[in-house]
Amino acid sequence: MAGSEYALEVQGLSKRFERFELKDVSFRIPRGYIMGFAGRNGAGKTTTIKCILDLVKGDSGSIRIFGEDYANNPIGIRDRIGYVSEDSPFYEDMTAAWTGRFVGKFYSRFDSRQFAGWLDRFQVDPGKKVKELSRGMKVKLSLALALSHHPELLILDEPTSGLDPVVRSELLEVFLELLQDENCTIFFSSHISSDMEKIADYLTLIDNGRILLSEEKHKLLDGWSIVKADNRCKSPELDALLCGKKEGDFGYSGIVQDGAEFRRRFAARFPGAEYRTDRLTLDELLVRLSGSQREELVC
Amino acid sequence: MLALIAKDITVQKRSLLLFVLAGLFMTFVFSMTDEAGITAMVMPVFVVGYSYASRSLYEDEKNHALRLILAFPLARKQIVRAKYVSIALVFLPLTVGFWLLGRPLGFISDSWELAVLQLSAVILAFAIVVSFFLPIAFKLGMIRAQTLQRFVILGLFAFGMAGGYVFTRLGNNGSGPPEWLKNFSNHISRLSPSRVSLVLLLAAVLIYVLSAQLAVRFFERRELF
Numbered sequence: 062m063a064g065s066e067y068a069l070e071v072q073g074l075s076k077r078f079e080r081f082e083l084k085d086v087s088f089r090i091p092r093g094y095i096m097g098f099a100g101r102n103g104a105g106k107t108t109t110i111k112c113i114l115d116l117v118k119g120d121s122g123s124i125r126i127f128g129e130d131y132a133n134n135p136i137g138i139r140d141r142i143g144y145v146s147e148d149s150p151f152y153e154d155m156t157a158a159w160t161g162r163f164v165g166k167f168y169s170r171f172d173s174r175q176f177a178g179w180l181d182r183f184q185v186d187p188g189k190k191v192k193e194l195s196r197g198m199k200v201k202l203s204l205a206l207a208l209s210h211h212p213e214l215l216i217l218d219e220p221t222s223g224l225d226p227v228v229r230s231e232l233l234e235v236f237l238e239l240l241q242d243e244n245c246t247i248f249f250s251s252h253i254s255s256d257m258e259k260i261a262d263y264l265t266l267i268d269n270g271r272i273l274l275s276e277e278k279h280k281l282l283d284g285w286s287i288v289k290a291d292n293r294c295k296s297p298e299l300d301a302l303l304c305g306k307k308e309g310d311f312g313y314s315g316i317v318q319d320g321a322e323f324r325r326r327f328a329a330r331f332p333g334a335e336y337r338t339d340r341l342t343l344d345e346l347l348v349r350l351s352g353s354q355r356e357e358l359v360c
Numbered sequence: 361m362l363a364l365i366a367k368d369i370t371v372q373k374r375s376l377l378l379f380v381l382a383g384l385f386m387t388f389v390f391s392m393t394d395e396a397g398i399t400a401m402v403m404p405v406f407v408v409g410y411s412y413a414s415r416s417l418y419e420d421e422k423n424h425a426l427r428l429i430l431a432f433p434l435a436r437k438q439i440v441r442a443k444y445v446s447i448a449l450v451f452l453p454l455t456v457g458f459w460l461l462g463r464p465l466g467f468i469s470d471s472w473e474l475a476v477l478q479l480s481a482v483i484l485a486f487a488i489v490v491s492f493f494l495p496i497a498f499k500l501g502m503i504r505a506q507t508l509q510r511f512v513i514l515g516l517f518a519f520g521m522a523g524g525y526v527f528t529r530l531g532n533n534g535s536g537p538p539e540w541l542k543n544f545s546n547h548i549s550r551l552s553p554s555r556v557s558l559v560l561l562l563a564a565v566l567i568y569v570l571s572a573q574l575a576v577r578f579f580e581r582r583e584l585f
Contacts, residue, residue: 116430116584140433150424152371159370166363167432 065128068092068214068246074112074122081270083108086122088265088275090246092213095236097261097278098250099347105270106250107147110218113248114144126214140169143212147219149199151191157202158187161209168210179205197228204232208239215239217249221256229253233260254343258282264343268351282341287349288323289314290336298326305349316341316349364429364442365449368416375415376450383408387458391465398478400467401458402485409451409486413493414509416446417502427584437576440498444572447490455482473553480560487564489513491571499578 067089074086083105090096100106111117113124115135124131126138151160157180165171180187183201185194194202200220207215215236221229237260239245251257257264258278265275274281288303291312300306302323303315317323320338327336369376383404390400420426429439459479462468468475492512497505527541548556 111584114431116427118581118583136433136435139431142431144431146424146427148424148427150426150428152367152419152425153423154374155371163363163367164428164432167434169433 065125066091067125068127069096069113069248070123070125070128071109071113072123072125074109074119074124076108076112076117076119081105081108083112083119083270086267086270086272088272090248090263092246093240093244094262095240095247095249095260096263096265097257098248098265098267099254099257099343100250100252100267101347101351102252104252104267104351106252106267107218108270109267110216110248110250113216114139114142140210141213143207143210143215145200145203145207145215145217145220147222149191149196149203151199151202153192154190156188156190157185157194160191160202161187161206164206165209171210173209176205176209179208197224200224200228200232204235208235213244213246215245215247217247219251220249221251221253229256236260254347258343266347266350268347273350274346278343281346282343285316285318285341285346286320287314287316287339287341287345288320288336289339290327291334294327294331294334294336296330298330299323302326305351316346361438361442361445364439365446368419368443368446369450371419372412372415376412379408379411379415380454383454383458387461387465387467390467397467398462398482400465401462401478402482405451405455405458405482406486406489408454409447410489410493412450413447413490414497414502414506416443417494417497421502424584430584436580440576440579441572443498444494444568444575447494448568451486451490452483455479455486471553473557477553477557477560480557480564484560484564484567487568489516491567492516495571495575495578498575499582501582 068091070089072087074083076083081103086105086109088096098106098109108117112119113126113131115131127141129138131138152163155163161173161176161180165173165176177187180202183198183205185198185201185205191199191202204220217236221232224232233256236247236249239247249257249261261278263276264278264281266273276284289312290299292308292310295313300315302317302319304317306313306315327334386404386407387400390403420429430436456479459468459475459482463470463475468478493509496508496512499505500508551559
């Protein structure tokens with residue numbers, strides 16, 4: 062099973078809390094690719110990641126990593142995973158160098174020289190205490206630790222949130238380098254959709270604990286489009302094709318997956334009338350799909 | 361596991377030194393009173409040992425450092441066992457140190473056998489307190505468990521004091537303690553202090569090990585948000 066073509070497979074994962082629920086979360090990442098995991102704050106991204114890392118136990122569903130059932134070999138699998146958390150969980154009074162020595166004792170493939178090299182590249186002072194590092198530096202330390210044990214799957218939970226654009230761009234470059242130089246798959250959660258658009262090969266959108274879409278990025282963004290039309294050209298059969306519909310005083314807009322069908326129905330219902338089509342951004346897709354679920358519109 | 365034990369001690373190096381200094385200060389204060397007795401050893405040892413144990417758990421939860429450890433290729437039972445071993449490794453030399461200090465200062469019995477019995481009793485008492493404290497902390501997390509633990513410790517003290525009060529009253533009334541207790545204490549008094557010390561130490565080990573097993577169960581089921 063070690064030869065599975067998927068680095069991570071989540072199937073039917075559900076977890077119920079008092080005020081929130083993960084409902085039948087399913088997606089999978091082929092080896093060697095970056096998957097962006099996007100959603101609003103509180104959509105269920107971190108909870109899903111915590112289930113993947115076994116910090117939280119799912120009520121049902123399965124998680125397979127490198128083709129292996131996670132529950133059967135959690136220790137062996139964790140040795141092959143790098144995890145970067147949004148809140149940099151370190152001992153604040155200890156130095157970056159001590160943190161590296163400490164973490165290195167637990168991973169079979171930890172490379173101390175490489176760790177020193179990453180710190181140097183990221184300009185993190187190894188002698189500085191963690192509490193003296195800025196948020197960006199802590200993320201870099203976290204990444205240096207995760208990369209130094211040669212992970213085959215790198216799980217990043219909102220690593221770029223709260224960072225300035227220069228540091229964010231620097232980190233995104235590192236992720237791209239990793240895919241070229243190492244046998245690494247990256248699962249990358251964020252609510253910053255521009256980061257996803259830059260580097261992700263696959264996108265999974267989550268909202269209110271449900272997966273809205275999980276697809277190759279180019280198929281998603283090329284397949285969906287945004288249509289804008291006059292309010293005089295409204296009809297229930299067009300509405301049935303629209304997701305996240307918004308109405309103004311003069312016109313309405315929505316996103317459609319099957320643009321050709323929309324065009325056919327529109328021309329048949331309103332001959333001679335016109336509508337506008339724009340290319341969809343991930344931001345817009347996320348906002349519209351999240352909105353459509355909130356308003357319980359048919360998609 | 362060794363790396364986790366070393367981490368516990370390294371992370372708390374400075375605070376541990378401060379706790380020990382506070383303990384020595386307490387010993388010094390007690391040495392100025394005439395009737396301090398074994399209390400002059402028990403109090404500092406409990407304060408230092410308990411502070412180390414709770415601080416050690418707190419350091420893991422502060423800034424979610426426990427999440428870092430849980431992402432390591434480690435079984436949760438190793439994390440729990442390392443904590444128990446680290447607390448024992450700090451507490452035992454500390455207790456023996458204060459015990460050795462207490463002898464020339466007159467806090468401890470002059471008889472070696474009785475002095476060892478006193479040492480064993482202190483170790484058992486600490487093992488009981490920590491054995492309540494650690495499973496709760498591993499179940500709820502140190503920060504949430506703190507309030508509950510205060511009640512547990514107060515409860516243990518209240519239970520001890522109430523027991524003492526009841527037996528004093530029974531003694532004063534002339535009827536004395538119940539028959540089974542008389543028989544039990546007669547039986548104990550016939551045993552040599554060394555044998556009682558051994559029983560106390562074995563009881564301490566047994567309680568501590570059982571507590572560790574309970575803590576492992578709790579921690580394996582715990583969800584970390």
